[in-house]
Amino acid sequence: MNILYTNFHGDYGGGQDTYVRDLAAAMSRHHRVTVASPEGSRLSRLLKDSPDVAIFDMEFKPRWNRLCQEILRLRQLIVAERFDVIHVNGSADHRQVMLALLGCRYRPAVVLTKHNTYRADSFGNLLRARLATDHTIAVSDYVAGMLALRSPYGNVTVVKHGVRRQAAERLASDEIRRRKIALFGPSGADAIVLGSSAGTAPEKGWMDLIAALGRLPEHERERFRVLLVGAEPTAEQCEQIALHRMAARTAFTGRLDDVRTPFSIIDVSFVLSYHESLSYACREAMALGCPAIVTRVGGLPENVEPGVDGWVVPPREPAAIEAILRAIMREPGCVRAMGRSARLKGKREFSFERFIDATLSVYQKSIRHNPYRRVTSMRSV
Template sequence: MSGPLSRPTDRPADELTDEPTTGPVEAPVRVLWLAKGLGRGGAEQLLLNCARHADRSRYRIEVAYVLPWKDALAPALTEAGVTVHCLGGTPGTPGRADPRWPLRLRRLLAERRYHLVHTHMPVPAAAARVLAPTLAGPAPRLVHTEHNVWERYRPATRWANALTYRRNDAVIAVSHAVARTVPPGRRRPGEWVTVVHHGPDLAGAPGGPAARAAARAELGLPDGAFVVGTVGNLTPKKDQATLLAAHAALLRRHPGARLVLIGTGPLEDRLRARAGELGIEDAVLLTGSRPDVPELLPALDVFTLSSRQEGLPVALMEAMTSGLPSVVTRVGGMPEVLDDGEQGFLVPPGDPAALADAFARLAEAPELRTRLAAAARERAERFDVAGAQRAVEAVYARVLRH
């Protein structure tokens, strides 16, 4: 990491201001946040966190999403005062999204006449960039947040992004690692990418011995076990298969250890089978999707991510805020917020031996865990969701002035 992070973006101070803008758009500014789904993934959780801290005197925010079965966070957004639109069919309906969703998006844009559309996933973002110029009257300004490195996108998605990207009025990246993957040739002349490190929203989250005991009871974990846990979708990029191999190695040194995987995804059955093949199924708990992650984090001794690719995972920020030492792979934006040996350990991706060695080191040194936990909590205080939302709104103000 190049140095301490004291603000949610590293842009010069004269490019970030909390002063009110005197642009041509009068309050309330109508803003649409456009996402692929509203499941429990990190990018979706950011929408909810930011919605709770948006400047409602200045911005009237609505959310639209494409995949009707990914709607877990829709009720929380509604509770936060945000109008939610499902473009792909009836909310909660399994299966494919209605292919007419771009037509519904265009109708929504025409009817609601948003001043600004803030996109969060590449496919709906490309659709918005194509549709916005076709509307009668002034087209909405377009802001896009990059949550992942471009290399992760499928070829068709990458091409759709590349062909439409110059229509963005501004781009926000969740980490410097993500920002570096945006091809300069796809930006408008003179355009810069704003890096905003988002923090979690865990105000009032439980902690201490009572919270630890309650969380372990909820998960059925032994009081004295050394517990490593992770939170994330069960997908190839998260590489939980390597994590299982690492846990098998850890158990040879610490037979009472437990591994907790919180999340769901297409690889769930395969990972259960792999745990059985390794003979560690009794030491591995797959919880499925959980709405109470902040309440479960105190059950862990160590948080981990074995990802092969990341932008800047919300789960890591939540773990650090909860005062957990972390062992994560040296990918994406994770080295920007966690210093090796200071708040936890960074290991190479796809290396179960390195993961197991780091886990064993922490299992054998409670005082080291305590030191790293305190440093993690201190570092996490620099990442404030309210400050991140102010930085995003500063981008809005800039593009609306022009």
């Protein structure tokens, strides 16, 4: 099978970068794979060590005076490579693929993954659904329900993220203490570390955790530390952290491609977003053995069984998070037990192989129902 993946993110695409990278690398073992992505994008960089994946520099948000040129380049690529499937991942690249295919006698099957919970009932969505979508992948049951209720997209299959990186052996307690001291100083040696790789954008809701910690008395607050993987905080965010007396207890790693090192000392993960389709960050943290605090938005609750491998709270409610923190302090042993349950769920339900097989099944189904062509290129069946 000959597959083209498209990605519009010019810099940092978060979980979508991980999604496309993991699919492209896995599919390239048995199929021909090309990824069209802006030059210098994080996705292109992540794939540089995948020799069987071809990278094609392509702008999906060009200036208007270059739009026709980029559409023509994409059309020429499609015609020359005779792809069986084009897998699009956002409105910008989907639109450009639609325009490139207009009038083409040769037309690959087009598969869309709906990665977010933004409305999909606009006129643009109607055009893309009718002219350039053979099948739609929803990353959660919530997204599938949203598409069924109010969108023009049909042939929807739910394929939830699989986690490629499984947890390594847990570090010895002395090594965990050493790493905590290196990051937070001697006072943090035995602290409960709350961590997230979901990013530091305001809509990720992490300031609600900071506010919840600020509600605790000083001696209780001292029992916690916060570790965030993502962009450095803004000046306004730093002011809020200081206001809640958490400045000396909060650390930022910057953006990382591999989160296993910070998660080796994280005890409890959190994704407190205000809107979220499923969250690769949540699934990866749980697979690494961290129970998760998540908000009751979008597909986030689909990851967690409350009281078993995590907790679910309403969005924008620091008081609800505070109650969980107090419960953890009363019974700190629950964190280890819930972490084991989270790790087991990662192995059982976040299977990377199942994710790849389910996605491949969507491709095969789309090709079978594509009246324009048959599969002409395969490395193996």
